[in-house]
Amino acid sequence: MKQTAKKPVKPDWLAKTSAGAILGFALAISSSGLLSLALGALPLPVRGQLVMWAVPPIWLGALGFVFLFSSGQRAWLWLGGLNVLSWSAFWAIRCLKMVSH
Secondary structure, three states, X not given: OOOOOOOOOOOOHHHHHHHHHHHHHHHHHHHHHHHHHXXXXXXHHHXXXXXXXXXXXXXXXXXXXXXXXXXXXXXXXXXXXXXXXXXXXXXXXXXXXXXXO
């Protein structure tokens, strides 16, 4: 059986770390916004605490996950794409809720 050579993981720590820190934070904020919209039936103090405490695990998960990408460019592209999807979903749902009320 012929084995294909895997792409080596490049040690461009600065690009990967900055992608995880900047885009990971933006992803965590948009994800918490989506969570807040999904939990709209809960009282505000409960919902606020859940949303607030959801940010650090998502952010740190993204910050740790970026080191699995083969390059910093891939980390920026994938996290950037996820941010575009997440923020688009957040604003679309928010606008639909505003229209329906």
